[in-house]
Amino acid sequence: MIVAGAGVQGTAHLAAGLGCQDAFRAVDLGDTAVLAVADGAGSRERSALGAHIAVDAACRLLTEEIPRAQEAPETWTRWIAGRGVRVVEEYRRAAEGVLGADSRDAGPGAGPADLGALAAALAAAVVRPPWVAFVSVGDCFGTLLTHEDPAGTVSDDEKCARVRCHLVLPPPPPGAPRPPFLSSPGATLRVRTFVVWEPALSGVVLATDGCAALTLDHPSVRELRPEAGPLPAERFFGGLAATLRGNGGDAEPLRALLSGPGAARTGDDLTVLCALVEGG
Structure with missing residues (x-):
């Protein structure tokens, strides 16, 4: 599995003196990623911490007890549904712990902690070919890559071209x-x-909503309504x-792309994370 990702600070955040409020994390388990x-919500000062809490919780829980590739669809569906709820619960537990510690540090009389101070959206995926299991809360989005030759009758170079x-997992309209x-x-009731x-x-790509202008086309490009x-x-x-197949997963070209003039159409932070099936 080739795993690579990059995140860059948005131009609007840079102009306002704000740090990058996105986060990403990946775990490569060999045949699974x-x-x-x-x-992180741009209006919340501590949302960057919330984003890091979210990806840590997701990667920790989604690496546990993953079904085998041979398991039935019902097994995969039940597993990811249960894990999705647990990811939200773990995020909230960790966030409440952070804010509770802050309240104690503030001394007697401090008001109740506002969980929204750590507000973040999340998209996560477990890639175990031929399965991909998704968890989503919010407006991050996900794209599946396939090749045209599941029977294996063309070369890897031809697969890349096709x-x-x-x-x-589209963003909200x-x-x-x-x-x-x-x-x-x-x-926990709204997790997808x-x-x-x-x-x-062939691969899976996750992205934060700031990447929409760079990575998504309007349907008119393909003469659709x-x-x-x-x-x-x-x-x-x-x-x-x-590019990533050609350089063995070096993310620097991806970082350069997200930092380049073509990405300046949005002022938001941009983060892209992907896993490519080797030989797929």
Whole structure:
């Protein structure tokens, strides 16, 4: 498995003197990878800490008791549903612990801790081919990469050239209700979990919402109606996959891309994390 990621400070955050409020973490288990990206709420000063708490909780819990690749769909569905709730609960427990310690340090009479101070959105994925299991709270998004030759009749170079992109975890559409954060009331009831079985799996890419302008196309690019919603930019994802396969997973070109003029269309922080199936 080739695992690589990068995060850069958004231009608006840089101008305002704010640090990067995104976080990402990955665990490479050999035949399996666990990915997590989190986007701290820009209006909260301590949201960067909340984002780090989120990816730590996700990676810790999603590496435990992963079903085997041969397991039935029902097993995978039950497992990720249970893990999704536990990720939210663990985030809230850790956040309450941090804020509780702050309240004690503030001395007698300090007001109750506001969990929203650590507000963050999260997207996480467990990649164990041919399965991918997703957990999501908020507006981060995820793209599945496949090749056209599950039977293995073409070369690896040809597979890279034929990569296909599928936006399986889209960001909220314009005008949709504001998505929840992990700190939102009832977040355990609003966590989204699902699994994908894909024998032609080539990779998985997670991104924070600041990357939407860089990585997603308007449907008009493919002569589709606006109702079709955003579509993954095949040039971005195909180029990313080809570059990382060619350099063995060196993330520096990805960091340069996120820092370049093409990414200046958004002032938000940008974070991209991916796992590519070797030979896939």
